[in-house]
Amino acid sequence: MPLPVLSQEIRRQIRRFGPSMGRRPGIDILRGAIGAGLAIFLVTFVVDTLPHSRQAGIYLVSSFASTAVLLFVLPNSPLAQPWASMMGMLISAVVPILVLQMIPPPYADGLAVAAAIATMMAARALHPPAAGIALLVVLEHEAGRHLGLEFAIFPIATLTGVLIVFAMIYNRLFGISYPTRPLSSTSDQNMRTRGPARTLSQRDLADLLVEFNHSANLAPADLARLMAAAEHRAAEALLAGTRxxxxxxxxxxxxxxxxxxxxxxxxxxxxxxxxxxxxxxxxxxxxxxxxxxxxxxxxxxxxxxxRPFRFRAAPxxxxxxxxxxxxxxxxxxxxxxxxxxxxxxxxxxxxxxxxxxxxxxxxxxxxxxxxxxxxxxxxxxHDDAIRDAPAIDTAPSEPNEAPPQAPEPEPRQTEI
Missing domain, CATH: 3.10.580.10 (CBS-domain)
Structure with a gap:
């Protein structure tokens, strides 16, 4: 018995669970993947070259790989900026140490992660990979290895700094601005004058992102560029489709x-x-x-x-x-x-x-x-308002579409 045909609403709901990210060009995929791989190779080389790194408790953590994804695949994201990356990792390494001094495991597991996230958001330094650091500190404590503040300095802060510096160099080689440029730069001001964001300040754009819960996904400068590009594309499509x-x-x-x-x-x-x-x-x-x-x-x-002296009639x-x-x-x-x-x-x-x-x-x-x-x-x-409004000349310097049936004054006589 054939399955009943799904309704359009059900198919639409099913599609919501499919991919929502747009297709990336092949060169873009390789750029991000190779950059993240080289970054992890670099920090691995740093750790391996240090003498007695394992005995000193210096080792890599899986959160570095997640950080590399943001720095090299999504370098424009506010979550990947240097402040968010560095401060987010530091906060998530320090906060669980303070939590463990007051609350023992296993109750400290969730509380340490929650406290780290709240502190990162309050400091405007939200960095998702850093939440794994908070859980790692608690798990290491349960295993009998008590991590102190030196763990936050090295390897967490030091190797995060290595990743950030390498990301700045690598992205610049491909013409990608990292850290992202502020809206006050000259090129962005030129973009703003051509787009719908031309009357909005950086604070206005930031408030707009907060209102739509996208402040962690998009920077104000990128929003201005996106709005300007969208208006430009819409105008092109409108003019190309209008005869x-x-x-x-x-x-x-x-x-x-x-x-x-x-x-x-x-x-x-x-x-x-x-x-x-x-x-x-x-x-x-x-x-x-x-x-x-x-x-x-x-x-x-x-x-x-x-002319005062005319001896013949005017032409x-x-x-x-x-x-x-x-x-x-x-x-x-x-x-x-x-x-x-x-x-x-x-x-x-x-x-x-x-x-x-x-x-x-x-x-x-x-x-x-x-x-x-x-x-x-x-x-x-509204269309009704346009239809009911009287016709006026909005541009005196251009030809008007004045109706031919409009009454004209009597012609003036010219004396010759």
């Missing part, structure tokens, strides 16, 4: 090639835009009229009118065909927005015309992209 037609300004205000300069300037002033597309009577895109070119032509005409008013640009490349509506970021980042690139079979369908502006990013930001208002 131009989804956010472009549809049916923009346009002018014809025959449009006089006065009409062009009036539309730019009324709509508070810097660029107008030029289309023919059938809606085919021809080019763009820029505000700078329109003003230059307007100043030329004003200059002619201001006719310039039209759009004389000043519009044709070198601006058009894109189609299915173009990913992310491919146009570099183009719109240029100072002279104000808009990107969007066409279909030569017909103008819309324009993409920097404001359109900013609106997309703000809509998906954590501080974005």
């Amino acid at each position: 131009v037609r989804d956010i472009m300004t549809h049916n923009p205000v346009t002018v014809t090639p025959e449009a006089p300069l006065s009409e062009i300037v009036r539309k730019m002033t009324t709509l508070n835009v810097h660029t107008l597309p030029v289309v023919d009577s059938l809606g085919y895109y021809l080019g763009l009229v820029d505000q700078h070119d329109a003003l230059d032509e307007l100043f030329k005409e004003f200059d002619l009118l201001r 006719p008013e310039a039209e759009a065909r004389a000043i519009f640009h044709t070198e601006v490349q058009t894109v189609e509506g299915d173009t990913p927005v992310g491919t146009l970021l570099e183009r719109l980042a240029r100072r002279e690139a104000r808009v990107v015309p969007v066409t279909e079979a030569g017909h103008l369908k819309g324009i993409l502006t920097r404001t359109d992209i900013m609106t997309l990013l703000l809509k998906h930001s954590p501080a974005a208002p």
Whole structure:
């Protein structure tokens, strides 16, 4: 009889017992494993070269292997930092000695471990391998070998220091910063200005880690880097998955090639835009009229009118065909927005015309992209609020998507 099909909820609960750590690259696995192995070989060599080390009670403890895992496999963890490693091992070697002076075994076993953990956490020096040292001291006492404070100095503190120094050298060879860099360094400040942590201090980030019970798993500086990288990846994914037609300004205000300069300037002033597309009577895109070119032509005409001695009539008013640009490349509506970021980042690139079979369908502006990013930001208002809010121009320096049906003032007459 076939087993009944497990429900989705049961399968989800079963998956919780599977691996939760992401896959590590092969070179990363070898780097950590080889580093930990070399570190244990080094401390073993130190102990073996000391004369009469066994008779003096100088020997290795299994906690050194666990410490090596943190120092070489997880060097960014707060549990692996020098303060946590050194002070955690020292505390766990000293606390059980004090406990044994008041409480005998076997009651001292659990109490020594609990007291060592509490002291490490109070000193912000939590180091999980060190808890094994606390239990080792009690077990050695039960076996008739009473360890004193000299055991905490050597081999515990001394060999832990050897591991830390070797970890600093080894990790540096692979470009890994150990100990971890504080958030106040220049490179981290640059990272903060690009990420969501740009307004958070190191204290704010530390409080956030404590709130979510991750202060022992992640350093504040690493949290800032992680948040910045996550925001960068999210923006890349958003822009790569968004098509131009989804956010472009549809049916923009346009002018014809025959449009006089006065009409062009009036539309730019009324709509508070810097660029107008030029289309023919059938809606085919021809080019763009820029505000700078329109003003230059307007100043030329004003200059002619201001001349005191004119013996002939002023030239006719310039039209759009004389000043519009044709070198601006058009894109189609299915173009990913992310491919146009570099183009719109240029100072002279104000808009990107969007066409279909030569017909103008819309324009993409920097404001359109900013609106997309703000809509998906954590501080974005509710969708209903966005839908009900009146349309306003949030970037006067960019082309606006003012509706073509908006009433326009009467054209001003120009005396010639």
